[in-house]
Amino acid sequence: MSVTYQKSLCLLLAVLFAIALIPSAAFAEEDTHVVILATSDMHGNVWSYSYEDGTESSNNGMARLYTYIQKVREENPLVFLVDAGDDIQGTIMTDDLANKAPENEHPVIAAMNYMGYDAMTVGNHEFNWGIDSMLKILGQASFPVLGMNVLNQDGSYVTGKGWTIIERGGVKLAVIGVCTPDIPIWDGNKQGIDSTVFEAGTVAVKKAMEEIGDQADIILVSAHMGQYAEFDEAGGSDSGQKIVEDNPGVDILQVAHMHITVNDKIGETPVVGVRSSGREIARIDVTLDGDRNIRDIATEIVDMADYEPSQEIRDIPVVKDLHEQTTTFIKGEVDEHGQPVNPLGTTSAKFQPEDEIKGLPEGKLQDTAVMDLILNIQLLNSGADVTACALFKDTSDLPAGAITYGNVFDIYKFDNTLYTVDVTGKELKDYMEWSAACYNQWKPGDINISFDSDHPGYLYDMFAGVVYEIDLSQPAGQRIRNVKFHGEPLRDDQILKLAVNNYRYSSALKAQDLIGGVRDWESSNSIRDMIVQYLAENPMLEPRVDNNWCITGVDLGKDDPRRAEIIGYINAGLLPTPYNQSYNLADYDALVAEAMANQAAGQTVDAHESH
DSSP states (O other), X not given: OOHHHHHHHHHHHHHHHHHHHSOGGGTSOOOEEEEEEEEOOOTTOOSSEETTTTEEOSSOSHHHHHHHHHHHHHHOSOEEEEEOSOOSOSSHIIIIIGGGSTTSOOHHHHHHHHHTOSEEEOOGGGGXXXXXXXXXXXXXXXXXXXXXXXXXXXXXXXTSBSEEEEEETTEEEEEEEEEOTTHHHHHTTSTTGGGOEEOOHHHHHHHHHHHHTTSOSEEEEEEXXXXXXXXXXXXXXXXXXXXXXXXXXXXXXXXXXXXXXXXXXXXXXXXEEOOTTTTEEEEEEEEEOTXXXXXXXXXXXXXXXXXXXXXXHHTSHHHHHHHHHHHXXXXXXXXXXXXXXXXXXXXXXOSSOOOSSTTSOGGGTSOOHHHHHHHHHHHHHHOOSEEEEEOSSTTOOOOSEEEOHHHHHHHOOSOOOEEEEEEEHHHHHHHHHHHHTTBOOOOTTBOSOOBOTTSOGGGOEEEESSEEEEETTSOTTSOEEEEEETTEEOOTTOEEXXXXXXXXXXXXXXXXXXXXXXXXXXXSSOHHHHHHHHHHHOOEEOOOOOOOEEEESOOOOTTOHHHHHHHHHHHTTSSOOOSSSOOBGGGHHHHHHHHHHHHHTTOOOOTTOOO
């Protein structure tokens, strides 16, 4: 072996040894950081405006969402933007103007196109006007609208696609869109829905996963359903949790529909969900290694309270035009002082009592004129013996003075029709018990009545045509007392005609197996239209309350000065409203200490925060 060869071999070995000492990561590509922004349930709130109140909103709307989206895009060009549905319905602008002319450019879709959405999952409220209207509106989207489990009879997708892959900066994101299969419960009578097939969410996701295979780096399921089953607890067809449990390859789950903040995990799979009307956005930060394997996922729910509405969104021609049309539609012709010239009607006084405890609605604690007005209109139009309805928003009221369409929308925001069905006295009492489950059971020492967080307020119906009591000293299911019809105790075998809106008939009476009968009549106009017609026939309204129901079995200690002191702290913003859990006099010292600490720190709390 020559000396030259020996030197060359030694040099080669030295180089190889040096290379071996270098960390392997030095040869790998750098990590890639992408951001997925997820919205849902925007419910037509493009402008960031409350049409029923005639005021700018302070913490929601698509215009605010876009301000935040632009901020994130400036920080990182690798941003994906997805939505989980319930977007084209929900405001006077969408429901009473845009959606009644689906062939015209739609403000929500125009805004979403401008905002640069990559994909949208269809939500149940997209179906409210039937399949044809939905497709005309969603067909304007410049991004895919997904419905993996929403099928035509031939197996094709109603919305055109079930899943999509978006590539940005070399990263491939697969989005699988599934909607709650419960749509026929609510809108089964709408055009085209009876011939549409709604598969279980988990079944559809499994099919999509098989089709996607290894084409994507990240798999996101965008599900317009809650994390937990809404109706199908046994099968989980409408459960986000079931999707993840059955499909371990899902990297991220977005849930929607329930209008609640979700930042959770199912096993190791992140789950995100946001409140409605553009109040929040979910931010999902994903770090991928050089081989495009997921290294880390971090999730955050961002509140829009700190962001100003984007003028760019408000300046989109169709958005600006329809916003102006809507405000004119609500007010009608106004005089030089901005007052309606030809209001729908006039009231002598407001229809809701003042809340004793700030943020705790008296409208759900006692009979009120606003509920009696709606219920009496339902009885008048249906000819039923008894009827029921919910106060959809705690603050819904008719003010003293001129009444506009915005006020009508405020007390009845949904485009429901009215059904009638024959029920037995026992079935009616079962329905009333189901409704009364919205309250927490009263305990000795409680200074207020509170609401069960598992039973949202829109599920609490109040009844007219019968007299009854709700005994909150008893557990749910045992509360309805002394039900009388025409002054006589209601017999279990007595037959009554009940009037309820189409949503309640489907989602409660039938879905919860509360009644055995079937509807025998449906109104040709909406309940909201009935209210407008009633105002036309009764232009001067006085608030009238018949007090046909009351809460019993409670002693709130109204003569105890400690109660007055605690309520004073709540109303001053020094204690949160006890909405979902009552304050008890046994905790008096701790509550005073908490209030004093907040006062010393100069802090106030949200009136609607649960304690």
